[in-house]
Amino acid sequence: MIKRFSTLALASMLALPMAASANSAPDVSDLERKIEELSRQLIELKSAVADQQAVNAEQEDILDEIDDKTEAWDLASRIKFYGDFRSRVDYYNADTVGGKSLSNDSLWTNRFRLNMRVKATENVEFKGRLAMYKTWGMQSAFQDDSGAMWPEFDGNVSRTPIGDSSLYVDRAFVNWNNIGGLPMWFSIGRRPTTDGPPSEVRLGEDDRLATPMAFMTYPFDGLALGYGWSWGPEALGSSKIRFCYGRGFEDGLQVDSPGSIDDMDFAGLSWDIMKKDDRFLYLQSFMAFNVINYPNFQNEAIDMGFGEMSGMGDRVNLGDIWHTSAVYQNKVGDLNYFLSGGYSQTMPNSNGMFNSGGYYVDPPMAPANTDNEHGYSLYAGVRYDMDNIGLKLGAEVNWGSQYWVAMSPGHDEIYQSKLATRGQVYEVYMIYDLPTGEAISKYAKTFIRLGYQHYEYDYTGSGDWNMYPYKVNDPMVASMDPIESADQIYLTFEAKF
Template structure:
């Protein structure tokens, strides 16, 4: 309607001079006006067609934009982050080799050869990709893929089978935690169902976040807790958990925490197993069950307790390398269950001004079946006694004010029968928290001045550290064989009979370049 009125008005304006000169121009003037009107009409029609084309193009662009916006929205649901670490290690150990052949009866003369094993430069790269996405408002997925390999290797660099004590060939309990090949593997993958019934209750299932627990984050250059259990339980496994969060503890106001009941599987025995679970007849599944309790967590203060049972533990795990598994079976016979292991630990962590500090204590107890546990193979009889082990771990990290440097120190001690569940440790060679003896560590962290962080995940630093292992007993993290005193020459032939190395001490220097994004 507006366009029609505009056209009539224009025609009227053009017609005024023509009407004023009608007497002089007559019919010729009228014809000129009509010609101008026809020309203007054609121009208006052409303009309408152009406007229609423009509208169609704009509609198509808006539709395309809507489609892209929808795709952007879908993509933005997945939050990605990650980290990269390049690390170099120097490792050396003092090992004694006796002249007593395996299976030699006691009483034979004992002599030793001192051996120094050294790796002057063990270089590794580790890349991890974290992802997080919501399926529903209260159902969330979290996952992490990891590649971890040694420079120049596409397999675990274990010195042709001469792995340090506390180390394992690749199996489910150290997947992505031991240098292997360049493939990305699933490190963590689990789904949380939060706010069940509009209450602070949640359920979670999948491959658990059970590595690098507190207080490991301090020496690893992190400010946040990285796992559910303490560092004494450093074992990737699949399982479920159910938890409850609270804000007030035993009547104390503003005392937040959370408690979880956890279950996991450490070994799947498969079909048609003999439930007698003896050395001569089959094996049961190995399962974990326990309680993980953040007693108090507010600001820098953190108090934590955990207690769990490893039920029907295996004599040796299901190694990924079939040749390694065949070698174990040839030496130890078919895989079998040995009983249960009970484990309780607690950690208290806090910060005073620029000084971070923590204290951790733990207890382990064996509960063997008739196959025994911590067996003295020279006696010919299974050790069915319940053996108690203990460990302490303490440390500090001082964040130097107005500086890019942090410095830290840690100490841990394990008793004769101490058993840590740490096949997924991050010490490259031997797990320090599994040591039956003492470990001392010094480190410094330098925050790289590379400009402002481009996201909340952004961080880059260099870490330099030194560890000294001082062993008291053999077989750290081994629940199959009796620990033998490394300082007692009379026990040398027993350790030799059991196929154990006698390691007096070890030293390790590490240097890392790390970036988080």
């Protein structure tokens, strides 16, 4: 275009003197001067074109570099990081049957969790979570004279406050979705099995936090195979069913002998019967196979002491436990509510479960209890939301029978799992969304949670299937001086990002 313009301009300028020559005699010197001027301008124009070509080439290099970086950015955008931080202070006071009072006027903890999601292919995704959960001012586990808290092991690691800032892998699993073009998926790894429904109601969360119902709060490694569908009528929403398998204890390499133990495994079904908006109906049923009398604790000294000093002796398998629970939750206006129930059945082998007296001492003081025992639990709660002022008020109550067994070592109650209680627990709480300005992250949420829990124990050994659950005031357990009631107040500051 530039060359065409310069040619036309030159031709036009040459034509002017030619037209003028028709009326006057040619001026050769003037013509030569004009030709020299045009030549100079043409040289300058060529130089400008060359400079512009150099600029264009440089811009092309920059654009190519941006394209390369954009591709790298696109790859990096597959990885999503988000997390949460919680600082919590607890006041705890417990009264034993013998009149002794146990108290901790302030137990401070920090919990940090970092989540990661990565798309590997269109239908394969990795999800992970790292967690640090530390007690303030300690470099060892805090003392628990209540006897309610188990030492750290695979079923509560990352869920129990410890005395250092170790970062544990809390969750790490891969989902293969849309298998064969069907609404089917396969998942394997460290499972999302803590804080299941309806825990999200009192934890101030908007979404479901885990697959199993809250009676099953047990971090473990395993797999799941699921299938989802829509019921058709809009009011019924969607449904998902999963077969789940996991390992709660690995027995290791052993000599095959009568004294050897077997792995402890979980297997069962998890069914989202109906999910439509806030309305949710869920059922789970699973078997714990070859349960053990006590797990493999992280600290070997604790491991040995727990067995020998407690009179429980060597680690052994005790049999199987069948566990079934269901929950229905919904929201009407600003009122959230749920109702759930659980059933457990112990199926002991010759070693027995819920053994009385000192069965584990040698020689045993009483025969092993090999009877199947049935346990029951009920759990209900409400929460009223006042979104205009960022305030939520809630209340919950749960009850467990004499032989009730909850698989909840990964609970979030500091000392004792309230859903494992053989007795009653009453709780009231408030959640207040702090006015911290406009959200920068879509995950952002900052709030405080203040709550009060009152425990009333009817039977001993909540959460345990080893010893017989005596009434707390039974003379048989007078020497153990069991806890009869407890009160706990907690305050959290929580930020999600």
